[in-house]
Amino acid sequence: MTAVSIASLAVGVSACGGGGGGGGPTAKITGTSLTVYSSLPEQGASGDQAKAIENGVKLAVKDRGGKVGKYTVTYKPLDDSLASTGAADEGKGAQNARTAVQDSSAIGYVGEYNSGISKVTIPILNKAGITQISPANTYVGLTSTAPGHEPGEPDKYYPTGKRTYARVVPKDTIQAAALVTAAKQDGCSSIHVFNSKTTYSAGLARNIGLVAPKVPMKIEGNDAYDPKAANYRSLAANVKAPCVIQTGEIEQNGVQLMKDVATADKGVKLYGADGICLNASADPTKGIPTTLAPQFKCTIATLDPKTFGPTGKKFFKDFSTEYHQPHPDPYAIYGFESASLLLDSIQKAAASGTLTRQKVTDAVFSTKDRKSVLGTYSIDKNGDTTLTDYGLYKIVGKTLTFDRVIKSNPSLVGSG
Amino acid sequence: MEAASITGKPLAATTPVAAVRAFLGRYGLIILLAAGPVYFAIHDLLQPSHSLVKLGNVLVAGISNGAIWALVAVGYTLVYGIIELINFAHGDLFMIGSFVGYGMFGTLGLTLTTGTLGLVGGLVVTLIVCMLVCASINVMIERVGYRPLRNAPKLAPLITAVGFSFILQNVGELWLGGSQHGVTDLIRGSTHVINLGGVTIDRQDILAVGLTVPLVLVMTTFISQSRLGKAMRATAQDPEAARLMGINVDTTISLTFLIGGLLAGAGGLIYALYQTNIWFFQGFRAGLIAFTAAVMGGIGNVRGAVLGGFIIGIIQQLSDNRIHEVLGKNFGSEWTNVVVFAYLILIMVFRPQGLIGEETREAG
The missing domain is CATH 3.40.50.2300 (Response regulator)
Incomplete structure (x- = not known):
């Protein structure tokens, strides 16, 4: 790890030169x-x-x-x-x-x-x-x-x-709204949020924290977890909410957290964001175990292939x-x-x-x-797409399967 | 004890300050380690529910997690005790144990539908294979990497150990890829077996503690009672004197690596069944924690390593569960490592030789 860090630092330092060359x-x-x-x-x-x-x-x-x-x-x-x-x-x-x-x-x-x-x-x-x-x-x-x-x-x-x-x-203001909206539509009265501390995961968790009161959705807890920990048994024991939104990525031990949360509360509904909404998550040898699959849903910007136009x-x-x-x-x-x-x-x-x-x-x-x-x-002045819909996916027969579209609600998504 | 003796004053204190010092010197560490659970116990009893169930469940999780760290920590401490080498590859050997276990499940066809008898038999075979494979690898590493460097400067075997660590990691990555790999929950680990007023003990807890305790007892008995065990202790104290007394030092050192490997293999299998999630990098963090446990307990001391493993397991789970109650909402489980190492630093400050004390040549 030290050697890797030093190598990364060396590359980072060499990158400080900025543009030029080409x-x-x-x-x-x-x-x-x-x-x-x-x-x-x-x-x-x-x-x-x-x-x-x-x-x-x-x-x-x-x-x-x-x-x-x-x-x-x-x-x-x-x-x-x-x-x-x-x-x-x-x-x-x-x-x-x-x-x-x-x-x-x-x-x-x-x-x-x-x-x-x-x-x-x-x-x-x-x-x-x-x-x-x-x-x-x-x-x-x-x-x-x-x-x-x-x-x-x-x-x-x-x-x-x-x-x-x-x-x-x-961007994540839209995904956060989609996740909380999906949980609300599924009957969740409150949520517990976990993030893996990465830029993406912590940012999305922050967005969920900002959007939830507008839905409205009570947040019971919003915790960061250590992606390198062996397990999250006692952390998961703190979950009181009937639904958990996990913004951590699959490579950041996201599946282990889901497993431990589901073990602590066998009926909990599990929601993941696009960092874990992958084919690998649906594969029980790499992702969510078959026994937990019915409890798991996740968002990704891709919609149902059947709803796409001719192109x-x-x-x-x-x-x-x-x-x-x-x-x-x-x-x-x-x-x-x-x-x-x-x-x-x-x-x-x-x-x-x-x-x-x-x-x-x-x-x-x-x-x-x-x-x-x-x-x-369109692409706006910031470089963001004007697309706003997210797809909610579930696991059916070890395959990530489209469930429904979560339409963006402009009142939930801040400007900026 | 040590802190008190540094002052050079008799334990029978004559002034209040000296009496406090003497008291802290004798009981400070016990107070320090017990402070967390006692505080939370009082806190929970003062709540309207007056229940210790939450704390009890956390302690159970801590003990079973700690059992796994203890098995790995013993491997570190044995090797350090006999050749004063931090065997960085040991954590990765533990990872190989998990991978072998996972492979054996496939080879033996163990699935959720396997009958109880078949499952128990299959797991026993898997345990033996995991232990033997890891023991063989550890002995080979010692023979190929460390023995030729026996008289080299200490940095040479140390960096060789780092090299073996990377080699084993990459073997793991080539074997199962870079992603975390799910392991079938063969024992249905979260099934409650015992319920003590709400404090539940699951199958995974019984597996971890039920395998660790007998294995450590057998090993400590072997080291303290058997002829080879005595040879190990003699070699740890003074290899040259041991050689002059007719002990085959090289064989004794190989035996130490063999025992460490056996325990790493067992630990790896328990980890795979307990977490149901394995990956090639798991050995790095596990190794770090286990080495910390060995230092906390007193490097070179087997009982110390086991004690350190259990203490770290409990601190980790307590911190994951309760840190926000002590330090506020902005502090979550991501601070657990800070808590663990803060404890280590405090223990080192008060007792540099660890909780039970070093058993190395340096320590005398």
């Missing part, structure tokens, strides 16, 4: 070769999601024949996780961002999967003017001053003063054919859309004749009423 935001892109990078945790519990996102990006590039106008697009997936921990690592993320910065052909960056890693990579890519689109980050402070952000956010992530980061998933349905058909997966991971479509938005923005930027990174960023931020596989959405 051309600035307004430098004209010479040549006809462009590179799109992705940075995702290929190892560990989130490996399946990373693979799904990467396959989505590959499919988007393939759909265009690897070309955008006169430019040939190469896709380079990078791993931001460590084998030694099986989780994403800030140092590896910074290293990946530096790799993109030092490549003069780099035009876009799909990532990160974890909000905590984006905190590190956004400033590095921002200095070089490289557009970053996240298929998974939901933490509010990355883009806005919406409730739940921390002091100094989000401006501290954008040293140039210009935004370069956008995301295609709705969405085509995506699922193409993806299943290409990768021989009848049930693509929910994150696959976000990988596809992140890359599609990026490639379409490159095309728009190149239309004027001169292509620069800044023009690509401008094109992303000028996205209005885009008809996509996810539905019609």
Whole structure:
């Protein structure tokens, strides 16, 4: 661990140099070769999601024949996780961002999967003017001053003063409202919230704390847990509420907490957020045991594949054919859309004749009423999607199965 | 005791200050360790329910968790006692024990539908295999990594131990991947077996304590009564003198690693059945806690390691359950490690040799 920390520190220090190396935001892109990078945790519990996102990006590039106008697009997936921990690592993320910065052909960056890693990579890519689109980050402070952000956010992530980061998933103010609304709809009279202390998990728990009184929903407790603890038996014994919302990730011992809570109170309803709403969670060898599956539900921004429009349905058909997966991971479509938005923005930027990174960023931020596989959405001035619906999922026969749509209620979601 | 003796004054104090010092020196640690449970007991009795059930359940969880730490801690303390090496790989060996157990469940076809007789037989076979595999690995590590460095500077075997720790971790990662892995709850661990006025003792508690106590008793008896055990103690005290007396020091050291490995294998299987969740990194935290337990009890001292394991298990569970009541709502279970190590520091300050006392060459 010490060695790992030192290595991370070394990478972090080397990343402090900021941009440069591969051309600035307004430098004209010479040549006809462009590179799109992705940075995702290929190892560990989130490996399946990373693979799904990467396959989505590959499919988007393939759909265009690897070309955008006169430019040939190469896709380079990078791993931001460590084998030694099986989780994403800030140092590896910074290293990946530096790799993109030092490549003069780099035009876009799909990532990160974890909000905590984006905190590190956004400033590095921002200095070089490289557009970053996240298929998974939901933490509010990355883009806005919406409730739940921390002091100094989000401006501290954008040293140039210009935004370069956008995301295609709705932020946590919306997910928090969706989780509490789902619990309310299921008859929960009060909730107990647990978080794993990560940027994403603690931020989402904060949002739940802010939104619950508006629903209204009583919060019996809002506790952080130690993700490296062996078990949470006595912590779980404190739960008095009939429902528990757990914002911790699967790789942060989220399943163990769920098990211990369910053991302490056999009838408790368990809710998880998108950090644990994964195919791996439905697999009893990695996730929720079969005996607890009926008590578990979770939210993720992906809606029922049957409700998608023709483009969405085509995506699922193409993806299943290409990768021989009848049930693509929910994150696959976000990988596809992140890359599609990026490639379409490159095309728009190149239309004027001169292509620069800044023009690509401008094109992303000028996205209005885009008809996509996810539905019609715009990107606002902060880089957030205007999509607001969340899907509630349950486990049926060891498979994560769509349950219902949780519509966003504007009165519950703060502005910012 | 130690704190009092440092002053150089007789225990029969002549002034009030000296009397207080003497009292604290003699009973300070006991007061310190008992303060938490006593405070919570009084607190709970003053509540309208006048019930000690909550505290009782936390203590049960603490004891059963502590039993697992105790098994791992004994492995650390045995090795440190005999060659004064912190065997960093020991926690990861414990992880391998969990993984072997998980593999054996599949090999033997143990599932939730397996009958009681088949399950008990299967678990006994699994326990034996886990213990033997871990013992073999530990002996091999000693033979390959530590024995050639017997006369090298202390840092050489220490860093070799770190290396073996990483190797075992990566073996675990290659084996079951980087994710946490669910283990079938074969014993239905949370089934209540005993109910003492609301304080429940589950199958998992009985498993943890019921295996740890006999294993430790057998081992301590072996060390204190058998010829080989005496050889181990002689080697721990002075290897050169032991060699001159005809003791095969290398074999004795190998035997120590063998015993440590046996206990790590048992601990690993208990952990897998208790938590029903295993992963390649579990040994790091478990090793840290177990080593802390060994130091707390008195490094080199088997009884101390067991005591330290139980104390840490109880402190952890008490902190998880009650810390917010003492320190306020902003303090939750994420502060548990701070509490554990605060206790360790206090114990070290008052009793640097640990609760029961070191049994090493350095300690004399």
